Amino acid sequence: DAMVIQNPRYQVTQFGKPVTLSCSQTLNHNVMYWYQQKSSQAPKLLFHYYDKDFNNEADTPDNFQSRRPNTSFCFLDIRSPGLGDAAMYLCATSEDMTSGTYEQYFGPGTRLTVT
């Protein structure tokens, strides 16, 4: 009965080789988020979708792109991964974001290694 699913759980890619991480949800939530979390650091928001509206954080590198083809799925594309992009990537969802106390549900994360 997993609610936010991320695949794969572990991904190894080569320096400069494009990679795609996927996230799916069974909650039918409007909002989907992508976070980057490096070792012993807090999660850092990369971008989010409110329905089909894409919102990029100002400091998210252009190397990171996202797609949301439908309500259930959201993808994170890293066009040319560098060694500094090695991290845990967390997907999260929330039903809404206009009221204050909406709950965020996180997936288990994808651990990305860049060789």
Added chain:
Amino acid sequence: KNQVEQSPQSLIILEGKNCTLQCNYTVSPFSNLRWYKQDTGRGPVSLTIMTFSENTKSNGRYTATLDADTKQSSLHITASQLSDSASYICVAAGWGQNFVFGPGTRLSVLP
């Protein structure tokens, strides 16, 4: 600047003992304060959400407090268990999707 500080950075306690984790935030405008538990290699799981008008909220053995005047929150864990070993992340939320994450406190519970 919006930021969240947590202390201690790490904590080791014996099984069955209580502990309290601290969080100070400077987020404005402030909407609510969240505590998450993150097991190693997993995504964060929500423990509590408190609005500025709430002083305390419990979730089983976890009790969070909030003082919106001093911008401080604490998470108290009662009768700790080995499964409580995790990182505990404090998040101060502004309006909209403005979440400010703290660096977390790494808790280790030893038998």
